Amino acid sequence: MPNEKLVVIGGDAAGMSAASQAKRRRPDLDIVVFERSPHTSFSACGIPYYVSRVVDAEEKLIVRTPEKFRERDGIDVRVLHEVEEIDPPGKRVYVRDLKSGKSAWEQYDQLLIATGAVPLCPDLPGSDAINIFGVNTLESGLVIRRRLEKGGMKKAVVVGGGYIGLEMAEALVMCGLEVSLIDRSAQVMGTLDEDMGALVSQALRDVGVTLYLEETLTEFETTSGKVTGVVTDKRTLPTDIVILGLGVRPNTALAEAAGIPLGEKGSIRVNERMETGIAGIWAAGDCAESFHLVSRKPIYIALGTVANRQGRVAGVNLGGGYATFPGVMGTAVTKICQVEVARSGLQEKEIEALGLEHVSAVIKSRTKAGYFPGSEEITVKVLAEKGSGRLLGGQIVGMEGSAKRIDTLATALHAGFTVEEMINLDLGYAPPFSPVWDPVVIAAREVAKKL
Amino acid sequence: MPNEKLVVIGGDAAGMSAASQAKRRRPDLDIVVFERSPHTSFSACGIPYYVSRVVDAEEKLIVRTPEKFRERDGIDVRVLHEVEEIDPPGKRVYVRDLKSGKSAWEQYDQLLIATGAVPLCPDLPGSDAINIFGVNTLESGLVIRRRLEKGGMKKAVVVGGGYIGLEMAEALVMCGLEVSLIDRSAQVMGTLDEDMGALVSQALRDVGVTLYLEETLTEFETTSGKVTGVVTDKRTLPTDIVILGLGVRPNTALAEAAGIPLGEKGSIRVNERMETGIAGIWAAGDCAESFHLVSRKPIYIALGTVANRQGRVAGVNLGGGYATFPGVMGTAVTKICQVEVARSGLQEKEIEALGLEHVSAVIKSRTKAGYFPGSEEITVKVLAEKGSGRLLGGQIVGMEGSAKRIDTLATALHAGFTVEEMINLDLGYAPPFSPVWDPVVIAAREVAKKL
Numbered sequence: 001m002p003n004e005k006l007v008v009i010g011g012d013a014a015g016m017s018a019a020s021q022a023k024r025r026r027p028d029l030d031i032v033v034f035e036r037s038p039h040t041s042f043s044a045c046g047i048p049y050y051v052s053r054v055v056d057a058e059e060k061l062i063v064r065t066p067e068k069f070r071e072r073d074g075i076d077v078r079v080l081h082e083v084e085e086i087d088p089p090g091k092r093v094y095v096r097d098l099k100s101g102k103s104a105w106e107q108y109d110q111l112l113i114a115t116g117a118v119p120l121c122p123d124l125p126g127s128d129a130i131n132i133f134g135v136n137t138l139e140s141g142l143v144i145r146r147r148l149e150k151g152g153m154k155k156a157v158v159v160g161g162g163y164i165g166l167e168m169a170e171a172l173v174m175c176g177l178e179v180s181l182i183d184r185s186a187q188v189m190g191t192l193d194e195d196m197g198a199l200v201s202q203a204l205r206d207v208g209v210t211l212y213l214e215e216t217l218t219e220f221e222t223t224s225g226k227v228t229g230v231v232t233d234k235r236t237l238p239t240d241i242v243i244l245g246l247g248v249r250p251n252t253a254l255a256e257a258a259g260i261p262l263g264e265k266g267s268i269r270v271n272e273r274m275e276t277g278i279a280g281i282w283a284a285g286d287c288a289e290s291f292h293l294v295s296r297k298p299i300y301i302a303l304g305t306v307a308n309r310q311g312r313v314a315g316v317n318l319g320g321g322y323a324t325f326p327g328v329m330g331t332a333v334t335k336i337c338q339v340e341v342a343r344s345g346l347q348e349k350e351i352e353a354l355g356l357e358h359v360s361a362v363i364k365s366r367t368k369a370g371y372f373p374g375s376e377e378i379t380v381k382v383l384a385e386k387g388s389g390r391l392l393g394g395q396i397v398g399m400e401g402s403a404k405r406i407d408t409l410a411t412a413l414h415a416g417f418t419v420e421e422m423i424n425l426d427l428g429y430a431p432p433f434s435p436v437w438d439p440v441v442i443a444a445r446e447v448a449k450k451l
Numbered sequence: 452m453p454n455e456k457l458v459v460i461g462g463d464a465a466g467m468s469a470a471s472q473a474k475r476r477r478p479d480l481d482i483v484v485f486e487r488s489p490h491t492s493f494s495a496c497g498i499p500y501y502v503s504r505v506v507d508a509e510e511k512l513i514v515r516t517p518e519k520f521r522e523r524d525g526i527d528v529r530v531l532h533e534v535e536e537i538d539p540p541g542k543r544v545y546v547r548d549l550k551s552g553k554s555a556w557e558q559y560d561q562l563l564i565a566t567g568a569v570p571l572c573p574d575l576p577g578s579d580a581i582n583i584f585g586v587n588t589l590e591s592g593l594v595i596r597r598r599l600e601k602g603g604m605k606k607a608v609v610v611g612g613g614y615i616g617l618e619m620a621e622a623l624v625m626c627g628l629e630v631s632l633i634d635r636s637a638q639v640m641g642t643l644d645e646d647m648g649a650l651v652s653q654a655l656r657d658v659g660v661t662l663y664l665e666e667t668l669t670e671f672e673t674t675s676g677k678v679t680g681v682v683t684d685k686r687t688l689p690t691d692i693v694i695l696g697l698g699v700r701p702n703t704a705l706a707e708a709a710g711i712p713l714g715e716k717g718s719i720r721v722n723e724r725m726e727t728g729i730a731g732i733w734a735a736g737d738c739a740e741s742f743h744l745v746s747r748k749p750i751y752i753a754l755g756t757v758a759n760r761q762g763r764v765a766g767v768n769l770g771g772g773y774a775t776f777p778g779v780m781g782t783a784v785t786k787i788c789q790v791e792v793a794r795s796g797l798q799e800k801e802i803e804a805l806g807l808e809h810v811s812a813v814i815k816s817r818t819k820a821g822y823f824p825g826s827e828e829i830t831v832k833v834l835a836e837k838g839s840g841r842l843l844g845g846q847i848v849g850m851e852g853s854a855k856r857i858d859t860l861a862t863a864l865h866a867g868f869t870v871e872e873m874i875n876l877d878l879g880y881a882p883p884f885s886p887v888w889d890p891v892v893i894a895a896r897e898v899a900k901k902l
Binding site for chain 1: 875
């Protein structure tokens with residue numbers, strides 16, 4: 001009897017985490033991974049740092065090469081192979097070898113879909129011009145850096161003030177470009193409340209990025225197929241390069257065509273073990289749905305941490321073990337030059353959309369004892385449910401030593417703590433690390449006063 | 452009818468936190484604070500940094516002066532006043548004015564004892580010699596720095612490898628002295644397990660401190676009343692100055708004489724609202740007992756964070772509000788030059804003393820994404836209960852960005868999480884802040900594998 005066979009579509013964070021985990025637990029499992037790009041398992045979050053040369057060599061972003069997976073882990077990774085169809089009744093996938101151009105059916109016993117996400121691209125005049133980039137594949141990062149290194153680029157426009165938009169804006173400033181950023185909202189970083197987002201907008205201005213807020217992109221100007229300008233409802237910005245930071249959508253065309261049930265924003269619906277609505281077909285990563293543990297509703301969220309954790313859970317289950325992925329807290333951190341930004345839980349507009357009422361407090365404190373050299377400013381916002389005091393979310397903007405304090409809030413959210421319970425948290429204190437009352441606790445204390 | 456009167460004995464962290472909190476809530480309350488030193492509310496944890504001149508001026512260590520408390524907060528703080536007796540039936544204290552030498556009885560309606568702790572001093576020949584210092588009052592810090600600034604001191608011996616011992620050893624190295632450290636244990640930092648303590652011992656050696664481990668102090672050599680050498684069971688170390696880092700004991704002679712029930716290590720027994728066994732008499736800070744939330748047993752712990760939190764709880768209750776101090780996790784952080792050290796929960800020997808069994812894992816990871824510039828080594832140990840997997844404790848030793856990760860473990864301990872639950876924590880990830888799996892989660896995952 002032949003070994004059981006697992007086919008994985010997509011060789012990035014979720015797919016390769018799952019494959020490695022499953023193989024470690026069940027060495028007898030035959031695993032084939034199809035990846036349409038030439039790379040496996042790279043750090044997408046590292047691309048802006050590769051573009052800005054903070055990270056010098058592209059190899060550093062590659063967690064493990066296809067060869068390593070094959071030799072060390074015994075996983076048959078086939079890069080430049082694109083799956084074109086899933087046939088659930090026949091338990092097979094139709095795969096095209098992008099080098100030879102040949103296609104063939106490949107059987108599976110278990111299938112994991114880890115097809116990731118694709119950048120949202122506006123369907124506007126000129127949007128297919130050269131030098132307009134979404135940033136999600138390693139290739140996109142390589143191409144952007146190569147174009148910048150060739151020289152001649154002076155102006156850049158970033159469309160969208162989310163994580164990727166801000167990180168790429170910083171990278172382009174570091175490369176010496178004159179950078180403009182357009183966002184439809186009143187402040188960048190729409191995953192923060194406006195008062196906290198305003199601090200990030202200011203940080204961007206401080207490093208020289210020109211912001212055009214509450215403006216809507218209408219078209220791209222082009223010359224000989226290359227982008228030369230970005231047109232909004234208020235102005236035209238001449239540019240040499242455009243970065244699209246408009247978010248992503250789950251890459252689920254294959255799954256949809258195969259009749260696999262979809263959920264939030266078109267992502268693949270999964271149970272807590274990462275199995276889809278069709279037995280024997282699993283999904284994980286940026287193509288799969290998550291569950292928000294505070295709102296208690298399904299959510300689509302595309303983040304490297306989630307992809308890795310979902311991949312691990314799928315892999316444990318595929319390897320004969322038992323693991324669940326209960327969901328996310330909506331935790332995210334980033335850095336704009338010296339300014340660190342973090343959030344977890346629900347923001348005001350999410351709380352309101354759920355029909356809940358909240359109280360909040362914003363406090364300014366220091367990252368170390370006030371008298372200690374290198375002590376920096378940190379602003380913390382905490383949101384709690386009116387009445388119950390149940391922690392609903394937290395946001396942090398500050399200098400070095402600020403962002404990872406979100407982990408305390410994220411863990412408290414997992415625990416379902418009230419702000420009153422947070423006051424009693426026994427957190428680490430010494431002058432080089434914190435004021436006597438940690439800033440996140442000061443914020444919780446202020447909220448508790450208002451309950 | 453006169454206002455109700457609160458008398459506070461001790462004007463440091465716990466006493467002044469309580470006084471401020473009570474006055475804010477009940478402005479009609481008359482509050483008198485007696486403090487025998489000339490200072491109120493200073494950062495004891497900052498003394499080593501004052502000695503090493505990392506913090507230049509002593510004023511920086513003073514959170515608020517007696518004058519500020521009097522003028523801004525309306526609290527009658529009397530420094531250089533020592534309480535010599537408590538008379539619970541008479542509801543009065545006997546107070547000596549150290550300047551005038553006069554004594555008098557002072558009535559109270561409510562009394563808060565916040566008399567702090569005193570450094571343990573061995574009763575050995577020569578232990579009262581000049582240039583032997585315990586480090587707990589602001590004066591001791593001022594005197595040490597003044598002696599060092601006078602010049603002529605070349606060699607220092609630190610006795611005891613706990614927080615104060617290590618921080619003072621670093622300070623003395625920074626002052627250019629040749630520093631030796633003696634400890635009875637096999638490794639310094641006895642609040643860590645030996646395997647983690649060994650990393651701290653090495654860090655001390657790396658900065659030039661000579662360690663004499665598993666040696667016991669037997670006497671001090673003196674010449675004309677000044678210390679000239681430290682004698683152990685194995686050798687004599689010539690020295691110009693000795694720092695005692697042997698820990699502290701609660702300063703509870705007054706309370707004991709007044710018949711107030713004592714608990715763990717002679718600390719004052721209190722309920723969760725910080726009231727002692729005698730109605731109307733409260734206690735907080737380094738003189739009061741705490742409760743360990745993991746071992747579920749009383750514990751004596753002298754730390755600035757605990758003092759501040761206990762003081763706040765006492766103050767809320769004295770101010771007519773309601774607050775409780777459920778207890779501590781045993782969280783502590785410190786820094787030895789570049790090496791950060793943190794712990795929370797129970798260490799191996801504490802777990803064994805409770806008759807519990809545990810599994811543990813020690814992992815090495817990085818403080819940022821491995822490829823990110825400035826990524827540093829971090830070692831994390833996690834301990835969990837055998838079978839149940841309930842998190843029991845964690846220890847961290849690493850470079851910049853390591854120590855405050857203990858807050859995630861401390862919060863998870865508060866929540867009573869298992870290591871399996873910790874795997875699902877949605878913590879912040881971006882390349883400048885963390886590997887995709889946070890080091891504390893990697894350690895929890897390794898423990899979970901062994902359950």
